[in-house]
Amino acid sequence: xxxxxxxxxxxxxxxxxxxxxxxxxxxxxxxxxxxxxxxxxxxxxxxxxxxxxxxxxxxxxxxxxxxxxxxxxxxxxxxxxxxxxxxxxxxxxxxxxxxxxxxxxxxxxxxxxxxxxxxxxxxxxxxxxxxxxxxxxxxxxxxxxxxxxxxxxxxxxxxxxxxxxxxxxxxxxxxxxxxxxxxxxxxxxxxxxxxxxxxxxxxxxxxxxxxxxxxxxxxxxxxxxxxxxxxxxxxxxxxxxxxxxxxxxxxxxxxxxxxxxxxxxxxxxxx
Amino acid sequence: xxxxxxxxxxxxxxxxxxxxxxxxxxxxxxxxxxxxxxxxxxxxxxxxxxxxxxxxxxxxxxxxxxxxxxxxxxxxxxxxxxxxxxxxxxxxxxxxxxxxxxxxxxxxxxxxxxxxxxxxxxxxxxxxxxxxxxxxxxxxxxxxxxxxxxxxxxxxxxx
Numbered sequence: 001x002x003x004x005x006x007x008x009x010x011x012x013x014x015x016x017x018x019x020x021x022x023x024x025x026x027x028x029x030x031x032x033x034x035x036x037x038x039x040x041x042x043x044x045x046x047x048x049x050x051x052x053x054x055x056x057x058x059x060x061x062x063x064x065x066x067x068x069x070x071x072x073x074x075x076x077x078x079x080x081x082x083x084x085x086x087x088x089x090x091x092x093x094x095x096x097x098x099x100x101x102x103x104x105x106x107x108x109x110x111x112x113x114x115x116x117x118x119x120x121x122x123x124x125x126x127x128x129x130x131x132x133x134x135x136x137x138x139x140x141x142x143x144x145x146x147x148x149x150x151x152x153x154x155x156x157x158x159x160x161x162x163x164x165x166x167x168x169x170x171x172x173x174x175x176x177x178x179x180x181x182x183x184x185x186x187x188x189x190x191x192x193x194x195x196x197x198x199x200x201x202x203x204x205x206x207x208x209x210x211x212x213x214x215x216x217x218x219x220x221x222x223x224x225x226x227x228x229x230x231x232x233x234x235x236x237x238x239x240x241x242x243x244x245x246x247x248x249x250x251x252x253x254x255x256x257x258x259x260x261x262x263x264x265x266x267x268x269x270x271x
Numbered sequence: 272x273x274x275x276x277x278x279x280x281x282x283x284x285x286x287x288x289x290x291x292x293x294x295x296x297x298x299x300x301x302x303x304x305x306x307x308x309x310x311x312x313x314x315x316x317x318x319x320x321x322x323x324x325x326x327x328x329x330x331x332x333x334x335x336x337x338x339x340x341x342x343x344x345x346x347x348x349x350x351x352x353x354x355x356x357x358x359x360x361x362x363x364x365x366x367x368x369x370x371x372x373x374x375x376x377x378x379x380x381x382x383x384x385x386x387x388x389x390x391x392x393x394x395x396x397x398x399x400x401x402x403x404x405x406x407x408x409x410x411x412x413x414x415x416x417x418x419x420x421x422x423x424x425x426x427x428x429x430x
């Protein structure tokens with residue numbers, strides 16, 4: 001099964017060109033100061049953008065101008081893309097985040113603040129980057145072939161539910177960090193360690209982890225992001241039964257888990 | 272000195288995007304350091320106290336400077352508001368935050384992983400005058416970051 005088509009928001013002005021495919025329910029725009037994040041939102045506010053796949057944008061909290069009084073009004077609009085700039089402090093409240101997870105539409109939020117109560121992937125964070133300073137780019141890896149094995153003496157995985165037994169058969173010296181939030185702390189104290197974490201649910205921690213990698217780059221630690229262990233199994237040649245979650249899926253990790261359980265309960269494990 | 276707060280302060284500024292235009296004073300903009308901040312962060316040249324020239328946006332009001340540079344200007348000159356959320360500052364503001372830590376007293380409420388050593392070669396750090404949890408004082412930006420990585424409760428403080 002393929003994902004329903006990801007809408008693309010584009011702003012194409014004389015000197016400003018952004019095109020952001022929204023592959024998930026939440027898209028977070030981040031980046032250095034002065035890189036045009038608020039300009040992008042201003043362009044949407046002034047209707048200087050285009051959007052594909054029949055979606056439409058609603059600015060929070062200015063949606064009332066567009067005929068939407070509150071977020072509640074937008075909750076059942078599957079084609080709504082709710083957009084907020086970083087000065088909308090209310091998005092930090094868990095009550096608002098709870099409403100977000102129930103909303104059928106998509107969200108584009110300009111925000112550096114992490115949202116641990118929402119499940120999102122590292123790939124749901126879009127960096128606006130005008131910098132030519134490439135040592136500032138995200139330092140984590142998605143491809144196991146990119147790992148510099150000559151630097152690896154230890155392996156730490158996110159938690160015991162992330163395939164601890166599996167990775168222990170490959171790396172005997174494997175431990176767990178007991179949660180994604182501990183990874184950033186361990187990166188500043190460990191050396192020559194390969195950290196392996198689930199990409200699908202690490203969104204709220206990834207900026208902290210990336211900053212820790214940059215600040216501690218002389219420690220030769222690396223972070224390898226794999227899709228959740230369940231997604232890894234589903235995608236493998238062993239099963240080859242991965243299905244992309246729908247765009248408005250609010251928890252991709254849970255989706256992969258449920259899919260694996262469903263396939264195994266229907267077909268057993270004799271693949 | 273910059274004091275890093277790890278728990279929600281009684282009051283703090285989360286964003287200065289709109290506030291700045293209402294309160295800034297022309298004399299703030301005449302400070303050569305402010306001119307340099309605007310150049311460094313926004314790649315924009317201040318023309319006069321109310322307008323600037325950006326190579327991308329053209330002639331703009333100072334209202335349209337980035338949130339990060341407005342925050343830095345307020346840290347330097349607004350004596351009334353002294354506590355700011357880290358979230359208004361991109362990592363490219365780190366150098367100026369470190370400089371300002373030697374010039375004025377302010378509190379940075381740590382709400383995200385702001386890297387103080389942004390832009391430096393791997394393994395390098397910059398001087399900082401910073402007070403962390405339990406009064407610990409840091410003079411090295413990497414040590415200050417490590418402290419925030421250990422004690423930061425990012426994303427856990429609201430509601």
